[in-house]
Amino acid sequence: MASSLDRRLDAARSSETTPRTLIQDVYQRLRADIIQGDLKPGTRLRAEHLKGLYSVSGATMREALGLLVADSLVISREQRGFIVSPVSIADFTDITETRATLEAHAVRMSVRHGGDEWESNLTGAFHRLSLAEERRIPNQKDDYWEECNKKFHEALIAGFDSRWSRHFLTILYRQSERYRRIALDHAPPERNVHEEHVAIFEAAIARDEERVGELIKHHIRVTLDVVKAVETAVDNSNDG
Amino acid sequence: MASSLDRRLDAARSSETTPRTLIQDVYQRLRADIIQGDLKPGTRLRAEHLKGLYSVSGATMREALGLLVADSLVISREQRGFIVSPVSIADFTDITETRATLEAHAVRMSVRHGGDEWESNLTGAFHRLSLAEERRIPNQKDDYWEECNKKFHEALIAGFDSRWSRHFLTILYRQSERYRRIALDHAPPERNVHEEHVAIFEAAIARDEERVGELIKHHIRVTLDVVKAVETAVDNSNDG
DNA sequence: GCAATATCAAATCTCGAGATTTTATGGTTT
DNA sequence: AAACCATAAAATCTCGAGATTTGATATTGC
Secondary structure, three states, rough: OOOHHHHHHHHHHHOOOOOOHHHHHHHHHHHHHHOOOOOOOEEEEEEHHHHHOOOOHHHHHHHHHHHHHOOOEEEEOOOOOEOOOOHHHHHHHHHHHHHHHHHHHHHHHHHHHHOOOHHHHHHHHHHHHHHHHHHHOOOOOOOHHHHHHHHHHHHHHHOOOOOHHHHHHHHHHHHHHHHHHHOOOOOOOOOOHHHHHHHHHHHHHOHHOOOOOOOHHHHHHHHHHHHHHHHHHHHHHHHH | OOOOHHHHHHHHHOOOOOOOOOOOOOOOHHHHHHHHHHOOOOEEHHHHHHHHHOOOOHHHHHHHHHHHHHOOOEEEEOOOEEEEOOOOOOHHHHHHHHHHHHHHHHHHHOOOOOHHHHHHHHHHHHHHHHHHHHOOOOOOOOHHHHHHHHHHHHHHHOOOOOOHHHHHHHHHHHHHHHHHHHHHHOOOOOOOHHHHHHHHHHHOOOOHHHHHHHHHHHHHHHHHHHHHHHHHHHHHEEEE
16 A cells, blocks of 8 residues: 555655666666665675675676766775775765855855746745655654755755756765765754755745855755764764 | 877876776777767767777677766767767856856865965966967867866865865866867867966965956856857858 | 785676667558 | 558667686795
């Protein structure tokens, strides 16, 4: 029986294209497994091993792994196979700052040029996210919330017609999501994200370029602080 | 006999890693051929055909093509093979603006935090570029100048320690280079690039963040204007 | 006992051929 | 003549096995 959650997920994912080739299929599954955290940072990805788990040949596995290098989710060491990209606070700091720069600029342009269509879609995405945040159980993985959050951020910059900005932001968003999920395994983020989203939404509708840019930057950076705090807590608990 | 140009090129390219695997080798050769313009935009890349030209198997060819998708130099259409990414003024405009945003930010940070080491290397790179520009024959492909130009831009942002910014800028720079070379086939860019480089260099040494940021943006955008002009000229000549 | 070398298993890289899908061809119908 | 459908040709996708390289273990020499 299909649950209500399943239906919501299907609707949210409808934009994702269904893979018509084995390579794409394995690529998407591997990507999900890495972002989800099932494949841990630094893990060696032996094609010889994985081909059994994903029911494909070694060559197909290799091609899928090659595609993941583009997303910087796996690293290819020549003649020495693939590994899941390692994580570090320094890396996440870099991701956060680069994303803040690009997304702030995109949102400003979006606010400047977005028309009725943009404003309407944004309002819809915001409402969907608000509902998801009401129902959300704190400190817990929530795929549906993740989808709504992503869609809200996408809707914010949808008024800015730049394929390249969107491409880079997609990559960075996936990286952020990975860090967020890894951090969730260890500690709870005490933080009212919803209030931040409300403020961003209101500034966007008010067409306040400067304010929406600064709010987005702050919003993105707070996640970094949370992950940093988690990391520190983990380190301390390891020492004790 | 190795010419003076050959030696200079070898020195300039020494940073590029020599491929230890066939896939990487073919990948680099294909990439160069696309940027150089030998493989024209929109061309179908049939693995069955190309494997003969590059002396590898179809599977190896496929993997190399997959890697090029990451650079957005080729596009993969599921079950329908690969093609060389098409070009358009709209695309180059997007590339230019995105690069302007990222590079201006990177240069500002670089100027703010760069130390003696950065300043010294920048001075060296500027001098090398100046020499190359003195010798350069106008309206002609010049691989050595391309290398020096790239190195100068890299040196400018070297004081800003952001792997992600650099990664994205590398991709965008390759795209720009491709457009520049395609445009060169058709018409001459009447433009004194050297003066722009001098101004940027002086502002950087003077640690004038705002000015160096604006100069870089302008510098990047001028290339767009040149390509636009070339395109218009070509269109007109086609009509008449 | 330690370093250096030789040997061997495991994993990666590469290939050529078979299975599947797309594209081109040509004949039939409206 | 244009549209439609079957057939054939070409290209892509996928596989399993062979060739190379890497990493680990055991042996030798000092």
